[in-house]
Amino acid sequence: MFEKLIQKLITLLFLNYISFCGFAQGPPITAETPIMLGLEGGGIRTFGKFISKENVNIYIQPIGIPYNITSKFQVGGIFPFKFISPKGAETTGGLSDICLFTKYQLFKKDGIAKTFRILATVKQSFPTGNTSSLPKIGSGIYQTYVGLIIGRISTEIGIYGDFGYNITSNGATDNFLYNFSVGIPLLPQKYPQKQINTFLEFNGNYIIDPKIHTLFISPGLQFIPGRRLLFETSFQIPIVQNNITTNKTKYMILFGTRFLIN
């Protein structure tokens, strides 16, 4: 019953994306953007993510602060607060693993009201989260992610993709991460304006050893009330969870905001 409902929802979303004639859209919700400006430069991003699993509920509240050194080079930090509530046990929470990141623009092709860009990104996670608590808040390992961010953005549609390899320490298994996003605006184009944008996104994770593949489909909505403020929400549903026998993810919900401080 639930699977049929999900299938219908996915079909409706695809039809919506195929049939819609759109205008200009904001940055993707769960994928990375290759444009290092506006809310992605000198701004703050935060979102609350609720993860519902079979045996546990997790709430993550990361705060991301990017800063543009030049128009081609960005640095930033992500400070995640994590709260874990196992079924029938007490909630534990606190600061999880801090991540520092850089983005560098490798390629840019600009046209009138359109752009195509490729960025390289490196993320370094530190084991700052508490690992003595049960359940653990941090991973207890260093992680280095090396990836590419690709995007073709026009005033009518935004197509984004990012993928990369995550190298772990202490004998933990490495993984390959990939995201894909299509964004379409629902309101006529005017600047400045109130905007409502829709996104259809896919978020994948392939763990090398043992071979575990997860893929989520994530329809999302974005509301931009003014020049410097953005609200967004996304609902992530698993469509692939290979080789996971226990504690499967049921769904994830994301509520977020981005705003400029300058």
Added chain:
Amino acid sequence: MLALYKYKTILSFSILVFCTLFSTPVNAQTKLEQERVYIKIEIKGMACPFCAYGMEKELKKVAGVDHVEIELKKGLAYISTPIDQKPTKESLEKIIIDGGFTAGKIEFDDHPFIRDITIKGKSIQN
């Protein structure tokens, strides 16, 4: 006959005074317009509202600019400055490149540029 001549003279003089008096503000307006330079800037790659915000922020830093108007779909920005603070084409190109975009055609004019504005599906010129 003499009375008619006097009447015509007075009428002509009155019209002249009237025209002189009322033409002064028009001349002042024209002078005010001529004191500013209007600039149309083509910005390639400006494809999202936050790109436009980033560019608006940078162009407002140009000396003498107090208002920036952006036509996102055409990739255009309009600014004006007092004529004695007229920026160079090179300085505007540098602002666009530093902002992460590609500079296109930059036009200077003594008068505001005519723009297409769409209201309820109808295109009008402004």
